[in-house]
Amino acid sequence: xxxxxxxxxxxxxxxxxxxxxxxxxxxxxxxxxxxxxxxxxxxxxxxxxxxxxxxxxxxxxxxxxxxxxxxxxxxxxxxxxxxxxxxxxxxxxxxxxxxxxxxxxxxxxxxxxxxxxxxxxxxxxxxxxxxxxxxxxxxxxxxxxxxxxxxxxxxxxxxxxxxxxxxxxxxxxxxxxxxxxxxxxxxxxxxxxxxxxxxxxxxxxxxxxxxxxxxxxxxxxxxxxxxxxxxxxxxxxxxxxxxxxxxxxxxxxxxxxxxxxxxxxxxxxxxxxxxxxxxxxxxxxxxxxxxxxxxxxxxxxxxxxxxxxxxxxxxxxxxxxxxxxxxx
Amino acid sequence: xxxxxxxxxxxxxxxxxxxxxxxxxxxxxxxxxxxxxxxxxxxxxxxxxxxxxxxxxxxxxxxxxxxxxxxxxxxxxxxxxxxxxxxxxxxxxxxxxxxxxxxxxxxxxxxxxxxxxxxxxxxx
Numbered sequence: 001x002x003x004x005x006x007x008x009x010x011x012x013x014x015x016x017x018x019x020x021x022x023x024x025x026x027x028x029x030x031x032x033x034x035x036x037x038x039x040x041x042x043x044x045x046x047x048x049x050x051x052x053x054x055x056x057x058x059x060x061x062x063x064x065x066x067x068x069x070x071x072x073x074x075x076x077x078x079x080x081x082x083x084x085x086x087x088x089x090x091x092x093x094x095x096x097x098x099x100x101x102x103x104x105x106x107x108x109x110x111x112x113x114x115x116x117x118x119x120x121x122x123x124x125x126x127x128x129x130x131x132x133x134x135x136x137x138x139x140x141x142x143x144x145x146x147x148x149x150x151x152x153x154x155x156x157x158x159x160x161x162x163x164x165x166x167x168x169x170x171x172x173x174x175x176x177x178x179x180x181x182x183x184x185x186x187x188x189x190x191x192x193x194x195x196x197x198x199x200x201x202x203x204x205x206x207x208x209x210x211x212x213x214x215x216x217x218x219x220x221x222x223x224x225x226x227x228x229x230x231x232x233x234x235x236x237x238x239x240x241x242x243x244x245x246x247x248x249x250x251x252x253x254x255x256x257x258x259x260x261x262x263x264x265x266x267x268x269x270x271x272x273x274x275x276x277x278x279x280x281x282x283x284x285x286x287x288x289x290x291x292x293x294x295x296x297x298x299x300x301x302x303x304x305x306x307x308x309x310x311x312x313x314x315x316x317x318x319x320x321x322x323x324x325x326x327x328x
Numbered sequence: 329x330x331x332x333x334x335x336x337x338x339x340x341x342x343x344x345x346x347x348x349x350x351x352x353x354x355x356x357x358x359x360x361x362x363x364x365x366x367x368x369x370x371x372x373x374x375x376x377x378x379x380x381x382x383x384x385x386x387x388x389x390x391x392x393x394x395x396x397x398x399x400x401x402x403x404x405x406x407x408x409x410x411x412x413x414x415x416x417x418x419x420x421x422x423x424x425x426x427x428x429x430x431x432x433x434x435x436x437x438x439x440x441x442x443x444x445x446x447x448x449x450x451x452x
């Protein structure tokens with residue numbers, strides 16, 4: 001992708017704020033992102049040599065994000081997490097409106113692999129995979145111990161189910177397996193949890209992995225206050241196992257290691273039934289996110305061939321839900 | 329009756345052209361978009377071949393399960409209503425088998441490489 005959309009002069013003007021002695025920006029490229037959010041990578045010349053930095057931002061034209069928290073809050077969470085021992089990219093600067101680059105923040109580039117398929121399959125990670133589930137448990141315990149910022153949305157189990165059902169009714173397509181899942185979830189609603197900060201999208205694909213394990217936790221945009229077991233269940237959703245179905249935690253590990261890591265750091269015993277409840281809810285949630293892709297399609301969003309293909313992945317979650325509800 | 333070649337064979341040739349002749353000439357984002365485009369056309373091709381049979385089978389199962397006739401959408405909406413009301417659940421004879429068969433029929437078109445689909449087919 002071209003670098004159009006970022007004013008390089010404004011970026012150059014910020015260089016000293018990003019790193020002491022920072023001068024010129026080069027090799028600017030867009031990594032990913034949709035209409036409302038972009039991730040950019042660039043090099044910065046500093047007295048110590050070239051440093052690679054990342055910019056996560058929403059252009060001024062698209063600052064409204066529906067489901068997600070603000071980028072400022074995301075930066076604040078990443079800083080807090082880093083200080084509490086959660087592997088996190090160092091946040092270098094949060095954009096101010098007068099800087100003219102939209103909303104967002106700069107962070108240090110962290111070397112690592114984020115592609116889930118590579119993490120579960122590549123020989124290079126064969127020795128790393130067995131340590132990841134425990135590390136994820138330890139990291140999640142640290143995240144759940146953080147004091148949530150006051151402006152975070154609150155969403156426990158019952159509220160999450162209501163929101164999903166609203167999105168599902170809006171789509172309006174008959175999906176008998178989803179009906180079954182809604183019935184099961186309401187019948188198996190766990191007792192109220194003590195609510196904590198929840199990452200909201202902690203899964204294989206949002207973790208930067210190196211030979212030594214998890215190097216950075218990314219994508220805090222769905223953070224909220226909720227049941228901490230939501231994060232453990234979401235990490236086990238089959239869609240995030242990238243084909244390695246026999247390894248329930250992210251396609252790389254075992255539940256017992258995840259739970260042991262969590263218990264060692266938090267001192268709180270994990271209730272496997274509660275994690276399982278959140279895994280079922282997570283599978284349904286991913287299924288409904290896929291179907292919402294169809295709704296967007298009908299409303300003639302920007303052309304993207306992957307949209308209809310994501311919509312057609314809802315059937316994956318129907319089989320996963322049946323496997324879970326029939327306890328196969 | 330339409331003439332030969334049937335649509336799935338025409339699509340096959342078009343897909344082979346995109347994969348063998350067009351894809352190697354692309355770079356950057358266009359590679360990703362073309363790969364997804366080829367996957368999309370392969371999905372359509374599987375749907376042309378498989379959907380007439382799976383729709384008929386699904387309708388047959390739904391009619392037996394619900395004791396009523398109708399088109400697929402009507403029958404599926406009726407099934408949703410009965411599940412939502414609790415009149416039917418996984419203990420109802422035939423319901424789990426029907427839902428599983430339907431999910432597998434969808435995945436045979438949508439995503440035959442999906443891990444849970446492959447596992448289900450192996451255990452069949």
